[in-house]
Amino acid sequence: MASDILVIDDEEDIRELVAGILSDEGHETRTAGDSDGALAAIAERVPRLLLLDIWLQGSTLDGLALLDKVKEIHPDLPVVMISGHGTIETAVAAIKRGAYDFIEKPFKADRLILICERALETSKLKREVLDLKKRSGESFDLVGNSPAINHLRQAIERIAPSNSRIMLIGPSGSGKELAARAIHAVSNRSTGPFVSVNAASITPERMEIELFGTESNGSERKVGALEEAHRGTLYLDEVADMPSETQAKILRVLVDQQFERVGGTKRVKVDVRIISSTARNLEAMIADGRFREDLYHRLAVVPVAVPPLSERREDIPVLVEHFMQQIVTQVGIKPRRLGDDALAVLQAHDWPGNIRQLRNNVERLLILTRGDDGDAPITADLLPAEIGDVMPRVPTQSDQHIMALPLREARELFEKEYLLAQINRFGGNISRTAEFIGMERSALHRKLKSLGV
Numbered sequence: 121m122a123s124d125i126l127v128i129d130d131e132e133d134i135r136e137l138v139a140g141i142l143s144d145e146g147h148e149t150r151t152a153g154d155s156d157g158a159l160a161a162i163a164e165r166v167p168r169l170l171l172l173d174i175w176l177q178g179s180t181l182d183g184l185a186l187l188d189k190v191k192e193i194h195p196d197l198p199v200v201m202i203s204g205h206g207t208i209e210t211a212v213a214a215i216k217r218g219a220y221d222f223i224e225k226p227f228k229a230d231r232l233i234l235i236c237e238r239a240l241e242t243s244k245l246k247r248e249v250l251d252l253k254k255r256s257g258e259s260f261d262l263v264g265n266s267p268a269i270n271h272l273r274q275a276i277e278r279i280a281p282s283n284s285r286i287m288l289i290g291p292s293g294s295g296k297e298l299a300a301r302a303i304h305a306v307s308n309r310s311t312g313p314f315v316s317v318n319a320a321s322i323t324p325e326r327m328e329i330e331l332f333g334t335e336s337n338g339s340e341r342k343v344g345a346l347e348e349a350h351r352g353t354l355y356l357d358e359v360a361d362m363p364s365e366t367q368a369k370i371l372r373v374l375v376d377q378q379f380e381r382v383g384g385t386k387r388v389k390v391d392v393r394i395i396s397s398t399a400r401n402l403e404a405m406i407a408d409g410r411f412r413e414d415l416y417h418r419l420a421v422v423p424v425a426v427p428p429l430s431e432r433r434e435d436i437p438v439l440v441e442h443f444m445q446q447i448v449t450q451v452g453i454k455p456r457r458l459g460d461d462a463l464a465v466l467q468a469h470d471w472p473g474n475i476r477q478l479r480n481n482v483e484r485l486l487i488l489t490r491g492d493d494g495d496a497p498i499t500a501d502l503l504p505a506e507i508g509d510v511m512p513r514v515p516t517q518s519d520q521h522i523m524a525l526p527l528r529e530a531r532e533l534f535e536k537e538y539l540l541a542q543i544n545r546f547g548g549n550i551s552r553t554a555e556f557i558g559m560e561r562s563a564l565h566r567k568l569k570s571l572g573v
């Protein structure tokens with residue numbers, strides 16, 4: 121990986137030696153003997169990596185001061201410090217101030233090359249992650265205009281600025297984590313970390329290590345999620361799956377605002393806002409003694425309901441559009457139009473897996489049809505059978521095949537199934553159903569009555 125590297129050292133022979141080794145590896149190198157020369161070179165063109173001597177004799181700024189200055193202007197530019205014998209402590213201090221690593225003089229060429237390659241690779245990965253985040257259109261905006269999602273949005277705006285603990289209650293895939301991220305993003309902790317712990321995917325034995333971390337427990341040393349989330353938000357996903365011992369410990373953290381690492385004795389104080397979530401009926405679990413009532417009251421200071429997708433079907437068209445855009449940019453495929461029939465099926469389905477399941481289906485459709493004619497709309501027959509099943513299959517409730525029925529009965533059966541599916545699609549709204557199927561509202565009412573619906 122050829123890169124532009126700036127070597128800053130007051131000793132000319134070291135400068136030239138380092139630059140020579142790196143040039144032999146195919147890198148483009150520039151050199152500077154003091155801080156003014158270095159800043160001028162950076163201003164001319166920002167290099168990909170700086171190699172910076174800690175001692176810069178006869179220079180306006182010494183190595184550490186120059187590091188601070190560089191980090192102020194280019195926080196993402198990686199800097200490797202060159203330390204002489206006896207300046208190791210300063211080198212360690214430099215790392216705390218943002219340097220990537222240090223190399224001690226005298227050094228072997230291999231070691232210099234390795235450290236530089238690593239610094240360049242890490243910085244490249246960081247840039248790629250940022251870029252991917254941008255391209256994936258990752259945002260914490262809740263898409264939708266239904267009364268249900270508007271209500272949720274208002275609740276988020278109202279509760280985000282306070283520090284109160286929130287419990288998000290809603291079925292799997294309904295957007296609880298997204299809501300938690302949205303709360304964090306508009307809270308006054310937004311510049312702090314958002315750390316997510318999924319209680320359902322961690323074994324009970326690992327749970328405490330994940331949450332509290334360990335203090336030199338043999339070879340393992342781990343910073344726990346609570347510590348990681350200091351000055352930010354800790355999202356505890358599916359709290360109902362937390363083992364009872366962990367429940368007791370979490371309760372103590374909430375009461376004392378401090379905890380001990382696994383195998384440790386020191387009390388660690390943290391400032392963390394906890395947002396928790398559950399898809400289960402915690403009240404029933406409390407009644408059965410499977411969840412602590414005192415913990416529930418501490419976590420659910422503000423309970424917020426996240427509605428299932430079946431209660432906000434009117435959001436389905438905008439959600440589909442939103443996911444299409446997202447997937448098209450992520451996967452790098454051409455956008456497609458969804459036919460009215462496919463949209464009708466998607467809107468009529470019950471979505472037990474909620475928004476996540478809808479997103480998966482949009483992705484599947486786009487991938488399946490990527491080689492097809494880009495202008496033709498995607499039709500309903502491409503949807504998997506379990507999604508298409510909501511469309512009236514005639515006859516559904518009768519045991520008899522439709523061909524065994526006289527026309528009047530077959531027509532009535534069809535009308536009943538068709539109307540039920542359409543009404544369900546419009547969330548039970550008769551006016552909107554009537555408008556779509558092209559009937560007067562009063563006529564539809566009469567029809568439903570005559571069909572015994």
Ligand SMILES: Nc1ncnc2c1ncn2[C@@H]1O[C@H](COP(=O)(O)OP(=O)(O)OP(=O)(O)O)[C@@H](O)[C@H]1O
Pocket residue numbers: 261262263264269290291292293294295296297298299357399442475476479
């Ligand atoms: N209102 C929304 N607008 C846009 N995308 C959404 C919305 N709600 C959810 N999503 C997307 O749907 C997917 C599932 O959401 P999320 O992970 O937040 O659900 P969850 O309720 O936390 O699920 P689980 O309980 O299984 O952890 C994510 O890709 C999320 O970005």
